[in-house]
Amino acid sequence: MxxxxxxxxxxxxxxxxxxxxxxxxxxxxxxxxxxxxxxxxxxxxxxxxxxxxxxxxxxxxxxxxxxxxxxxxxxxxxxxxxxxxxxxxxxxxxxxxxxxxxxxxxxxxxxxxxxxxxxxxxxxxxxxxxxxxxxxxxxxxxxxxxxxxxxxxxxEEQKRDMIHITEILVNAQDSHIPDKKGHVRRVAKYANLIGKKMGLTEKELKTLYHASLLHDVGFLSINVHEEKKEPWEKERFIQHPQLGYEMIKPISRWHDAATIVLNHHERYDGKGYPSGKRGKEIPLGARILFVAEVFDVLTSKHSYKDTLSFEMAIAEIEANSGSQFDPEVVNAFKEAIRETDIE
Ligand SMILES: [Fe+2]
Known part of the structure; x- marks a missing residue:
């Protein structure tokens, strides 16, 4: 027995x-x-x-x-x-x-x-x-x-299936917004570096990784090309954390990741969306994901804006420490990014 x-x-x-x-x-x-x-x-x-x-x-x-x-x-x-x-x-x-x-x-x-x-x-x-x-x-x-x-x-089969489903969703996000191709993978990499620096457990890192790969999945139910035309579309645009959360929450293995997705646009000062949570009310994974996401948006090529150098992007994030971002996460991010050769 x-x-x-x-x-x-x-x-x-x-x-x-x-x-x-x-x-x-x-x-x-x-x-x-x-x-x-x-x-x-x-x-x-x-x-x-x-x-x-x-x-x-x-x-x-x-x-x-x-x-x-x-x-x-x-x-x-x-x-x-x-x-x-x-x-x-x-x-x-x-x-x-x-x-x-x-x-x-x-x-x-x-x-x-x-x-x-x-x-x-x-x-x-x-x-x-x-x-x-x-x-x-x-x-x-x-x-x-x-x-x-x-x-x-x-x-083992379920694990393999989940990897394939994640892959499908990552590719779908890439082709839905071609401007942001590769975004979610890079964000996952940055978030992982910050998470490690902050001493997250293996399990937490895994959850953060999945949340990062799926954080923009809500955009799949938004017509992103119409977004810049109509004000109501703009409103819809900021619903993507909520939409993403609802899409992945029913999958039990992604439940914790879904909560991070939901909160990844909450600001440290409470002026974010969708619920205006502030400080430590926002799950740590979401606070990390937010920094990682903004860093990638600032440093990667988009048709509608100029790209910042890594140093300028770090300075920009630092300037928003305590307002937009959690200062502890910003500090970990600075250390992590300097120690790593990211190109
Ligand atoms: Fe987002």
Missing amino acids: NITKHLRATTYPDILLKDIVESAINLNSAESGFLLLCDEDGNLRYKVAGGEGTTILEDRFVKRGEGFSGWVLDTGQPLRINDVRGDSRYSPEMDRIRDRATRSVLCVPLVHEQRVIGVIELLNKKGDGFTDDDERILVSLADQAAIAIAQNNLY
């Missing part, structure tokens, strides 16, 4: 697989053990090895039906043999690769949603052969391990 609990809490795939093999070896007093997972072609790939003489199996794969593990993959049944000599599935070739002689084997499938997703294979029980109990224990460990692996895969 302890092992199961531990497996469920493990979020890094490599560590999870290693832990499964180590647990299997220890529970059953085996000499060595392997975990193989199915690849896209339906073969088994060696993922991790534990115990003795098991370091040279990387990149090897086993075809369905081949050897002990291939048989388990094919049948979905556990396999227990205490004298492998004479068994047709025994491969002297594998013994040569592992540089040791196989005597006994206990091999069970990892099953998820009625599909074999991999195999745990233990070799050479220390002392006597593998018992009924060993088999039962390994089968039940494999059940839990399969759940943990499937959960982990899902988690």
Whole structure:
């Protein structure tokens, strides 16, 4: 039960697989053990090895039906043999690769949603052969391990999906306002430098990073090209923090980032928008994002204004410290920007 609990809490795939093999070896007093997972072609790939003489199996794969593990993959049944000599599935070739002689084997499938997703294979029980109990224990460990692996895969998949969705939204922002192409990425870089300087945690930095990449997403629902023509459009323009907030807030992983987006035009002196929050009422991430954003707007090329040099932009931000910007953030920004070679 302890092992199961531990497996469920493990979020890094490599560590999870290693832990499964180590647990299997220890529970059953085996000499060595392997975990193989199915690849896209339906073969088994060696993922991790534990115990003795098991370091040279990387990149090897086993075809369905081949050897002990291939048989388990094919049948979905556990396999227990205490004298492998004479068994047709025994491969002297594998013994040569592992540089040791196989005597006994206990091999069970990892099953998820009625599909074999991999195999745990233990070799050479220390002392006597593998018992009924060993088999039962390994089968039940494999059940839990399969759940943990499937959960982990899902988690990894979600992470990858989020990266792609962010990418889509970043590109959409870039093409919606071609004048500001690259803006959100640069802002993310500056915000990260300031955040690090101010000692934000890894989690806070990640939230700030996402907020930076998505801070202008509200513009996607505004006709930015009409903006300079009509006064009512201008009003709509300043709604972009609120619009962006509403767009990304429903995504649970972006909830904290959404709050930063909402507040990224609040001024330290309370004269910002949308709610006129002041000082520390404004979330720190938003105070950082505001400085990062303005710095980029001042220093990058736009068709409608002149570009300031970095030194002039820093002076401009300093001049607004305490009114527009949080002085602590401005100080961190100055230090961070001077220490970094930004071009
Ligand atoms: Fe903005």
